[in-house]
Amino acid sequence: FQHSATVKSHRHRQQLSRQYAVPEKSIDGAKYEVLLDWVKSNGGEINNKITIQKSSQGSGYGAFTNGEVKEGEIIFEIPRKACFTLEAALNDDKFGKAFKNLIEKAGPGGNTVVMAGYMAKERLLGKKDATGTSAWSAYFDTLPWERGINNQEHVLFWQEEKIEELLTGSTCYVEAKSLRDEVGLATSIMNKVLGPSIRVARGEDVDEGGFNINRMLPWMAKPPTPEEPPEGFPEAMKGAFVCLLTRAFQDEKEDGNDDEEKLVPLLDMLQHSDTPNVRHAMRKADGTVEVRARCDIPTGTELFNQYRSEEEETMPYSRFFTRFGFVPGISEDMENLLRDKSSIFYPQKAEI
Numbered sequence: 001f002q003h004s005a006t007v008k009s010h011r012h013r014q015q016l017s018r019q020y021a022v023p024e025k026s027i028d029g030a031k032y033e034v035l036l037d038w039v040k041s042n043g044g045e046i047n048n049k050i051t052i053q054k055s056s057q058g059s060g061y062g063a064f065t066n067g068e069v070k071e072g073e074i075i076f077e078i079p080r081k082a083c084f085t086l087e088a089a090l091n092d093d094k095f096g097k098a099f100k101n102l103i104e105k106a107g108p109g110g111n112t113v114v115m116a117g118y119m120a121k122e123r124l125l126g127k128k129d130a131t132g133t134s135a136w137s138a139y140f141d142t143l144p145w146e147r148g149i150n151n152q153e154h155v156l157f158w159q160e161e162k163i164e165e166l167l168t169g170s171t172c173y174v175e176a177k178s179l180r181d182e183v184g185l186a187t188s189i190m191n192k193v194l195g196p197s198i199r200v201a202r203g204e205d206v207d208e209g210g211f212n213i214n215r216m217l218p219w220m221a222k223p224p225t226p227e228e229p230p231e232g233f234p235e236a237m238k239g240a241f242v243c244l245l246t247r248a249f250q251d252e253k254e255d256g257n258d259d260e261e262k263l264v265p266l267l268d269m270l271q272h273s274d275t276p277n278v279r280h281a282m283r284k285a286d287g288t289v290e291v292r293a294r295c296d297i298p299t300g301t302e303l304f305n306q307y308r309s310e311e312e313e314t315m316p317y318s319r320f321f322t323r324f325g326f327v328p329g330i331s332e333d334m335e336n337l338l339r340d341k342s343s344i345f346y347p348q349k350a351e352i
């Protein structure tokens with residue numbers, strides 16, 4: 001009986017993992033060629049000993065050396081204009097002013113909301129434009145806008161029922177819920193700022209009230225009200241938040257202070273390790289981000305950045321998971337660990 005119970009639970013587990021495993025989407029390697037060309041056309045310098053391949057950690061992609069790199073050698077240099085910064089959002093011709101007002105009202109918490117809104121708008125309208133596309137599209141096409149792109153996992157991508165099922169009672173629950181609520185709030189605030197223009201750019205009709213023949217004739221499709229977000233907008237906001245949470249970092253500045261968080265193309269292809277082999281800093285003169293080897297790096301080595309120190313008391317592994325979608329050093333399926341009530345996520349019960 002015990003044996004069949006075990007088999008059953010094993011089968012059940014397999015079914016569940018099939019149901020819940022991150023759906024890996026096939027990777028089009030050409031997108032990285034486009035990215036490298038885009039970085040270079042923006043004035044970036046890339047060491048020719050660097051390649052992008054499947055990472056040795058987890059199942060996403062990462063960067064590797066295909067030649068020996070000496071300590072201090074430049075790995076890449078990314079100019080400020082190729083970095084996705086708050087400044088870029090605030091300089092947007094059409095929405096920069098509205099973004100500034102929002103930050104004035106919301107305080108510094110508004111920075112991420114504005115960056116996410118600007119990203120979502122560029123993603124949606126850039127895609128829509130048949131000729132020019134967004135200036136960011138070569139870069140944005142490499143980002144995890146949906147669960148499973150480069151095997152990206154994140155609690156923002158989960159359905160509510162999965163949060164309840166897997167996280168209730170865990171140390172992630174409260175933070176995962178409040179993060180999801182904040183993204184929901186940010187989406188409705190940004191919808192007010194961006195929604196109508198996205199609709200206009202798409203040539204959509206909006207029900208502004210007043211006389212409208214479409215509302216009077218029941219057999220005609222009703223146009224949406226201005227409060228309803230444009231199609232794809234909530235998903236784009238969610239994707240933007242996942243990108244910012246998992247890929248935006250602060251650089252060291254020459255004065256020893258940290259710069260604000262921003263997305264740096266290529267630096268954001270590096271996986272995390274608590275013993276990184278690169279360092280990154282922002283040049284004061286022109287804001288260029290320099291990524292250099294911390295030590296001699298042999299051929300065929302994966303390059304690692306340290307997202308956050310694993311020693312920080314404010315960064316337990318459960319928080320790593322809520323923010324970055326992975327737990328350092330753990331290759332097992334996260335959902336199985338959560339179902340098994342792993343001590344990473346569940347406080348240890350006292351032994352009786």
Ligand SMILES: C[S@@+](CC[C@H](N)C(=O)[O-])C[C@H]1O[C@@H](n2cnc3c(N)ncnc32)[C@H](O)[C@@H]1O
Pocket residue numbers: 055057058059060061062142150151152153246247267268269270271272273324325326327328329
């Ligand atoms: C800055 S991105 C790194 C590039 C990303 N792997 C890609 O393919 O685009 C951060 C994401 O990579 C994955 N990741 C980074 N370091 C990892 C590690 N040490 N183990 C497992 N996954 C890791 C996580 O999904 C994380 O959210």
